[in-house]
Amino acid sequence: MPIVKLVSEYFGNEQAKDLAWYRQNGGYEAARKALFKMAPKQVTDEVVKSNLRGLGGAGFPTGKKWSFVPADDSKPKYLTVNADEAEPGTFKDRYILEWDPHRLIEGIIICAWAVGIHKAYIYIRGEYVRPFQILKAAVEEAYKEGILGERVLGQDFKLDLHIHRGAGAYICGEETGLLESLEGKKGWPRLKPPFPAIVGLFNCPTVINNVETLSHLRNIILKGGDWFADIGVDRNGGTRLFALSGRVKRPGVYELPMGTPMRELIYEHGGGIVGDRKLKAIIPGGASAPVLTADQVDIPMTFDELSKVGSMLGSAGIVVMDEEVCMVKAMQTIADFFAHESCGQCTPCRQGTGWVYRIVSRMLEGNGSVDDVATLMSAANNMSGTSICALSDGASMAYRGFLTRFPEEFEYHVKHGKCDVQEIRMAVA
Amino acid sequence: MSTQAFEFTPENLQEFRDILSRYPERRAALLPTLHLAQEQNGHISTEVEAYVAQIMELPIVDVREVVTFYSLYFRRPMGHHHIRVCMSIACMLGDCEGIRNHLRTRLGVAPGGVTADGKFSWEAIPDCLGACELAPMMQLDGEYYGNLTPEKVDEILDTADHADKRG
Numbered sequence: 001m002p003i004v005k006l007v008s009e010y011f012g013n014e015q016a017k018d019l020a021w022y023r024q025n026g027g028y029e030a031a032r033k034a035l036f037k038m039a040p041k042q043v044t045d046e047v048v049k050s051n052l053r054g055l056g057g058a059g060f061p062t063g064k065k066w067s068f069v070p071a072d073d074s075k076p077k078y079l080t081v082n083a084d085e086a087e088p089g090t091f092k093d094r095y096i097l098e099w100d101p102h103r104l105i106e107g108i109i110i111c112a113w114a115v116g117i118h119k120a121y122i123y124i125r126g127e128y129v130r131p132f133q134i135l136k137a138a139v140e141e142a143y144k145e146g147i148l149g150e151r152v153l154g155q156d157f158k159l160d161l162h163i164h165r166g167a168g169a170y171i172c173g174e175e176t177g178l179l180e181s182l183e184g185k186k187g188w189p190r191l192k193p194p195f196p197a198i199v200g201l202f203n204c205p206t207v208i209n210n211v212e213t214l215s216h217l218r219n220i221i222l223k224g225g226d227w228f229a230d231i232g233v234d235r236n237g238g239t240r241l242f243a244l245s246g247r248v249k250r251p252g253v254y255e256l257p258m259g260t261p262m263r264e265l266i267y268e269h270g271g272g273i274v275g276d277r278k279l280k281a282i283i284p285g286g287a288s289a290p291v292l293t294a295d296q297v298d299i300p301m302t303f304d305e306l307s308k309v310g311s312m313l314g315s316a317g318i319v320v321m322d323e324e325v326c327m328v329k330a331m332q333t334i335a336d337f338f339a340h341e342s343c344g345q346c347t348p349c350r351q352g353t354g355w356v357y358r359i360v361s362r363m364l365e366g367n368g369s370v371d372d373v374a375t376l377m378s379a380a381n382n383m384s385g386t387s388i389c390a391l392s393d394g395a396s397m398a399y400r401g402f403l404t405r406f407p408e409e410f411e412y413h414v415k416h417g418k419c420d421v422q423e424i425r426m427a428v429a
Numbered sequence: 430m431s432t433q434a435f436e437f438t439p440e441n442l443q444e445f446r447d448i449l450s451r452y453p454e455r456r457a458a459l460l461p462t463l464h465l466a467q468e469q470n471g472h473i474s475t476e477v478e479a480y481v482a483q484i485m486e487l488p489i490v491d492v493r494e495v496v497t498f499y500s501l502y503f504r505r506p507m508g509h510h511h512i513r514v515c516m517s518i519a520c521m522l523g524d525c526e527g528i529r530n531h532l533r534t535r536l537g538v539a540p541g542g543v544t545a546d547g548k549f550s551w552e553a554i555p556d557c558l559g560a561c562e563l564a565p566m567m568q569l570d571g572e573y574y575g576n577l578t579p580e581k582v583d584e585i586l587d588t589a590d591h592a593d594k595r596g
């Protein structure tokens with residue numbers, strides 16, 4: 001499939017972050033069209049038609065999410081933009097923030113108009129210092145030019161936009177953890193329901209959308225929902241930024257239509273495997289997405305197709321592993337992350353992530369016992385469906401992916417007290 | 430630990446007022462206020478905590494709870510330059526362990542430590558820094574550096590060191 005540049009159109013273009021250049025190239029025309037030619041409801045309808053789905057990971061239909069916000073509530077409504085990007089293997093939003101901040105701001109204006117929002121916050125992870133500076137400059141420029149503030153683009157519509165820096169906690173990417181953090185507390189996720197669309201930031205109705213999700217709105221408004229839906233497949237509209245990393249020759253961000261097979265991403269765009277070695281495993285959607293085996297490389301990348309095979313497209317961070325990579329080591333790396341980032345609020349998650357990390361580490365050090373594989377599996381099972389937020393479920397899924405798809409590697413480690421990826425391959429072949 | 434009382438500079442006090450104006454509830458200003466305090470002081474000491482609690486009109490325990498929850502707030506003095514080496518999945522595949530070992534040798538202190546001259550402090554973190562295409566990568570102060578080799582790490586640290594000497 002061809003590379004279709006919608007949100008990546010300006011990646012690599014040094015001028016695009018300047019407001020004047022952005023406007024000369026059609027920038028803020030979509031916002032103008034929405035604010036002056038479309039009723040809020042029409043904007044939402046167009047987004048519903050587009051089949052745009054949440055690109056932060058969960059894939060929830062965006063138009064539908066907006067429509068849950070009560071229209072008649074007397075409380076203020078908020079938009080919070082999720083720029084916390086911290087799912088291991090994910091780095092696409094950073095490209096938008098660094099290269100094309102005005103596309104995001106334009107998307108924010110369009111969403112605010114559709115939902116009737118007058119205050120928006122961008123929650124950006126604290127480590128993203130340079131993206132923050134670029135975004136801040138863009139927001140300031142937009143205020144100066146009357147694109148944000150009392151009368152957006154001259155319309156009788158007020159919108160304030162502030163940037164809020166996080167402080168180093170993965171859990172603040174989870175939408176309710178984000179809200180707590182934005183309210184000045186530790187990022188402990190909230191029980192749902194109530195959903196943020198009803199009770200969100202400062203107890204008011206709140207829309208939470210990912211950076212990339214909102215950045216698609218410019219094109220959807222200019223070219224129409226049907227046009228966007230046609231680029232994708234089924235109920236997965238448009239394109240998506242795929243962040244490709246690991247053992248590939250050309251890691252990077254590639255924008256491709258939804259439904260592109262993983263093989264094309266890895267071999268055509270990514271240039272194939274480093275050293276032309278054999279592909280062994282693929283994580284298709286960030287660390288929480290269960291690992292896939294090499295023979296699954298032809299699966300089309302959509303939310304629905306990946307969930308059919310027990311994994312997920314998640315954040316579209318695709319991590320490639322070749323025949324020389326030890327799956328026990330890969331799992332340990334991910335287990336270390338989850339153990340570090342569990343917020344500790346729910347016992348199964350807090351303890352489970354710790355146990356799993358310790359057991360896998362023990363195996364890796366050559367001190368595993370025969371029971372360890374079963375213990376790992378039961379620890380993973382106990383972390384599913386028992387907690388407040390989806391971190392625990394994601395970790396559980398990821399662990400079970402490694403254990404069920406590469407059981408022989410775990411058994412080898414336990415039996416031989418060492419790693420020998422080569423030997424395992426021969427034994428299995 | 431220093432026992433000097435802490436307060437915002439006049440510019441930062443102005444900035445603090447600006448931060449407050451962005452939120453309908455005062456408490457929401459806590460994270461940005463802590464960032465500002467850390468920028469001024471280098472770390473969040475107990476004195477800083479007490480000051481922030483006072484201007485935020487919050488009990489100290491509430492501030493402490495937040496400071497300890499988030500990994501970017503330092504509770505002790507760190508090096509003049511701070512390094513974070515990413516040890517997450519893509520960087521693992523790019524041999525970040527080699528980079529970590531090199532830093533351990535070059536800096537002569539374990540992760541979490543500060544060099545004796547106070548120039549560098551460092552951490553090896555299990556979190557992905559969101560730049561996996563650059564694996565193995567690290568952050569030095571605000572900047573990201575990628576496709577690291579031991580030689581490249583030396584160059585980056587030398588450059589930071591020389592920049593300080595030139596003042």
Ligand SMILES: Cc1cc2nc3c(=O)[nH]c(=O)nc-3n(C[C@H](O)[C@H](O)[C@H](O)COP(=O)(O)O)c2cc1C
Pocket residue numbers: 053054055056057058059060062082083084085086087170171172173174175176208209210211213214389390391
């Ligand atoms: C543990 C966890 C971490 C998450 N991290 C992020 C993140 O870094 N960025 C993001 O956009 N969404 C993240 N999400 C998803 C958000 O909860 C939420 O679904 C999303 O921001 C909604 O925006 P969207 O509908 O536009 O995708 C995370 C979810 C979980 C459970």
Ligand code: SF4
Pocket residue numbers: 171188189341342343344345346347349350387388389390391392393
């Ligand atoms: S599942 Fe884990 S991360 Fe989520 S709220 Fe519970 S303890 Fe925290």
Ligand code: FES
Pocket residue numbers: 088089090515516517518519520521556557558559560561562564566
């Ligand atoms: S794994 Fe190191 S930056 Fe993502």
